Amino acid sequence: MSELRLVRLIEPDGSASGDDRYALPAPGELLEHYRALVRGRRFNEQASALVRQGRLAVYPSSHGQEACQVAAAAVLRDGDWLFPTYRDSVAAVERGVDPVEVMLLLSGDWHCGYDPMRHHVAPQATPLATQLPHAVGVAHAARLKGEDTVVLALCGDGATSEGDFHEALNFAAVFRAPVVFLVQNNKYAISVPLARQSVASSLAAKGEGYGMPSALVDGNDVAALTAVLGEAVRRAAGGDGPTLMEADTYRMDAHTNADDASRYRDDAEVTEWARRDPLVRLRAHLRAAGVLDDEEERAIAESAEQTAAYLRTGLSADSEPDPAELFAHVYAGPAPHLAAQAELLAAELTAEVHS
Amino acid sequence: MAAPVKSTVDTAMSSVQNLTIGKALNLGLRRAMEADSKVIVMGEDVGKLGGVFRITDGLQKDFGEHRVLDTPLAESGIIGTAVGLAVRGFRPVCEIQFEGFIFPGFDQISSQLAKLHYRTQGKVKVPVVIRVPYGGGIGAVEHHSESPESLFAHTPGLRVVSCSNPVDAYWMLQQAITCDDPVLFFEPKRLYHSGALKAAVDTTATPEPLFASRVLRQGGVDAAATLVTYGPSVKVCLDAATAAAEEGKSLEVIDLRTLSPLDLEPVFESVRRTGRLVAVSEASSESSLTSEIAARVQQECFYSLEAPVLRVTGFDTPYPPSKLEEHFLPDLDRVLHAVDRALAW
Numbered sequence: 001m002s003e004l005r006l007v008r009l010i011e012p013d014g015s016a017s018g019d020d021r022y023a024l025p026a027p028g029e030l031l032e033h034y035r036a037l038v039r040g041r042r043f044n045e046q047a048s049a050l051v052r053q054g055r056l057a058v059y060p061s062s063h064g065q066e067a068c069q070v071a072a073a074a075v076l077r078d079g080d081w082l083f084p085t086y087r088d089s090v091a092a093v094e095r096g097v098d099p100v101e102v103m104l105l106l107s108g109d110w111h112c113g114y115d116p117m118r119h120h121v122a123p124q125a126t127p128l129a130t131q132l133p134h135a136v137g138v139a140h141a142a143r144l145k146g147e148d149t150v151v152l153a154l155c156g157d158g159a160t161s162e163g164d165f166h167e168a169l170n171f172a173a174v175f176r177a178p179v180v181f182l183v184q185n186n187k188y189a190i191s192v193p194l195a196r197q198s199v200a201s202s203l204a205a206k207g208e209g210y211g212m213p214s215a216l217v218d219g220n221d222v223a224a225l226t227a228v229l230g231e232a233v234r235r236a237a238g239g240d241g242p243t244l245m246e247a248d249t250y251r252m253d254a255h256t257n258a259d260d261a262s263r264y265r266d267d268a269e270v271t272e273w274a275r276r277d278p279l280v281r282l283r284a285h286l287r288a289a290g291v292l293d294d295e296e297e298r299a300i301a302e303s304a305e306q307t308a309a310y311l312r313t314g315l316s317a318d319s320e321p322d323p324a325e326l327f328a329h330v331y332a333g334p335a336p337h338l339a340a341q342a343e344l345l346a347a348e349l350t351a352e353v354h355s
Numbered sequence: 356m357a358a359p360v361k362s363t364v365d366t367a368m369s370s371v372q373n374l375t376i377g378k379a380l381n382l383g384l385r386r387a388m389e390a391d392s393k394v395i396v397m398g399e400d401v402g403k404l405g406g407v408f409r410i411t412d413g414l415q416k417d418f419g420e421h422r423v424l425d426t427p428l429a430e431s432g433i434i435g436t437a438v439g440l441a442v443r444g445f446r447p448v449c450e451i452q453f454e455g456f457i458f459p460g461f462d463q464i465s466s467q468l469a470k471l472h473y474r475t476q477g478k479v480k481v482p483v484v485i486r487v488p489y490g491g492g493i494g495a496v497e498h499h500s501e502s503p504e505s506l507f508a509h510t511p512g513l514r515v516v517s518c519s520n521p522v523d524a525y526w527m528l529q530q531a532i533t534c535d536d537p538v539l540f541f542e543p544k545r546l547y548h549s550g551a552l553k554a555a556v557d558t559t560a561t562p563e564p565l566f567a568s569r570v571l572r573q574g575g576v577d578a579a580a581t582l583v584t585y586g587p588s589v590k591v592c593l594d595a596a597t598a599a600a601e602e603g604k605s606l607e608v609i610d611l612r613t614l615s616p617l618d619l620e621p622v623f624e625s626v627r628r629t630g631r632l633v634a635v636s637e638a639s640s641e642s643s644l645t646s647e648i649a650a651r652v653q654q655e656c657f658y659s660l661e662a663p664v665l666r667v668t669g670f671d672t673p674y675p676p677s678k679l680e681e682h683f684l685p686d687l688d689r690v691l692h693a694v695d696r697a698l699a700w
Binding site: 110111112115116117118122123127130132133134135136137138139140141142144145163164167168170171174325328329330331332333335336337 | 395421426427429431432434435436437438439440441442443444445459462463466467470471472473474475476477478479480482511512514534535536616617
């Protein structure tokens with residue numbers, strides 16, 4: 001088996017790579033992606049700050065992986081579905097979910113703060129790979145309904161060790177389901193490096209075992225990501241089944257704010273990956289192409305600042321979820337067997353008010 | 356939820372058919388698929404073969420491969436894919452081949468299926484039915500005879516039911532499929548093809564509600580004790596009551612039918628009259644449904660009890676090899692012995 005050749009359209013220094021398989025997207029399109037990258041980076045910074053301010057319990061940042069986040073949202077059409085993990089908040093926001101609603105999972109207000117049916121964005125999955133079979137089910141449903149809906153399912157390198165990863169890919173291939181699996185290989189599952197997850201030549205190479213096409217893409221090159229993901233989405237929509245994509249990227253921050261990355265990786269490694277930063281390279285490319293000037297940069301930064309301010313304001317208000325919600329949604333149908341416990345809580349709350 | 360499903364075929368056939376539990380389940384599935392084109396049957400060997408117990412026999416032939424889906428051999432994948440199908444409005448009915456094979460799917464059931472509605476504040480509904488042949492007494496090798504129902508009854512967000520006769524098999528399965536919550540549907544596999552249990556199923560009758568237990572045998576004014584049970588042990592308890600009657604002891608027998616939520620009002624009502632309760636199940640006793648029943652009955656019927664609630668269950672051991680299973684499973688003698696102990700208290 002030949003090793004997959006990495007797809008890269010823009011070099012870390014901003015120059016065009018001249019890939020013979022994919023064309024570089026038009027500058028106007030790339031400028032839109034740059035806007036989203038800056039917005040995503042600012043979102044990551046703001047959310048991390050909100051943890052330190054006590055507004056969020058934790059934030060698994062996608063700092064360094066913003067190109068994957070932006071591309072995942074950008075290639076989907078109206079009606080398509082996104083299945084994100086806990087590290088994919090930026091992708092959910094880019095798909096149009098209210099940023100504050102996305103963060104309610106992490107602020108402790110509710111396990112999923114947005115309406116998945118309205119946005120076609122599944123709840124962010126915490127247990128690894130569990131969302132992947134669901135994505136296959138939604139994709140298979142689209143086939144049964146005769147729709148051209150496509151599902152994009154996100155996961156990380158650690159998730160590829162899970163049984164659900166295998167089962168989902170196998171089901172998708174056997175059912176020829178219109179689903180694109182995007183593995184963001186950010187090199188670490190908390191502290192455990194990729195070498196302890198897999199010794200395959202690449203994670204993308206696993207596609208061969210399932211009989212599905214796969215691609216290995218520079219995960220910090222939004223141009224390459226949108227080109228290759230876009231092609232996979234078109235294939236899926238056209239009835240040609242699933243694709244496995246591996247994005248070669250890097251988790252610049254620790255796993256979460258509660259993690260200490262210095263215990264398991266060297267600063268030199270992080271410094272090396274900073275050189276390949278997705279924003280830096282696209283900025284250099286666009287500046288050289290003459291489509292990004294100082295004025296435009298100021299406007300982009302200002303727009304990102306507005307998103308950050310919206311997030312700060314929305315999460316700085318003290319919220320108090322209704323305790324009755326504890327019992328309200330356990331079942332779709334009536335649940336009289338929970339009534340006694342609900343009454344107990346209500347009585348306790350009444351007693352507190354009067355004491 | 357308990358509305359009868361309208362039949363669309365067999366109008367020329369009599370509405371009363373004499374069926375085994377297995378055939379009643381098959382007919383119930385057929386009716387559910389006729390009534391709602393969103394009902395999909397999926398699992399291992401459910402298509403061409405009709406399932407290893409033939410419960411889905413003939414369905415793929417009549418409804419097509421899109422609605423009766425032979426899946427790859429992976430329980431987590433089956434449940435997880437069903438979740439996604441349900442999100443888009445389908446009503447998947449998954450078959451787990453034997454209860455001992457449900458555990459690769461346990462994470463999807465307990466962490467995903469059971470919680471999606473809650474996590475999303477009711478915005479995502481996952482009406483998935485998981486059919487599970489369970490229980491022992493068929494001389495099988497390991498992992499084919501267990502009773503894991505308590506694990507699911509312990510999980511908020513799931514509904515768990517078990518049928519014990521052809522009439523319930525026919526109706527309860529259709530009702531479970533129309534339920535908007537995920538339902539674990541436990542089927543007493545050793546009774547699937549029991550000719551002795553064949554019963555007249557009137558497909559035009561009005562069914563009992565799904566989430567209700569039922570008194571199967573009244574004890575009369577001089578009832579001596581109450582037996583509460585479900586699934587495969589119902590037959591054991593009915594036989595015990597018949598034997599006890601020959602000795603002049605009148606027993607009431609209650610079939611729980613719904614294991615989560617439990618419907619214990621009929622049990623409380625009975626125990627308030629009899630003062631004695633024996634709970635019977637093939638599952639191990641520790642931290643089980645019979646534990647829950649004992650706790651609730653002592654809470655609700657404390658001043659009516661003449662004896663402690665006694666339990667007749669499988670032992671707190673792994674399910675034994677088949678040559679020992681007759682010693683493991685609750686049988687008529689063990690049930691009657693417990694009744695005698697309660698009466699002699």
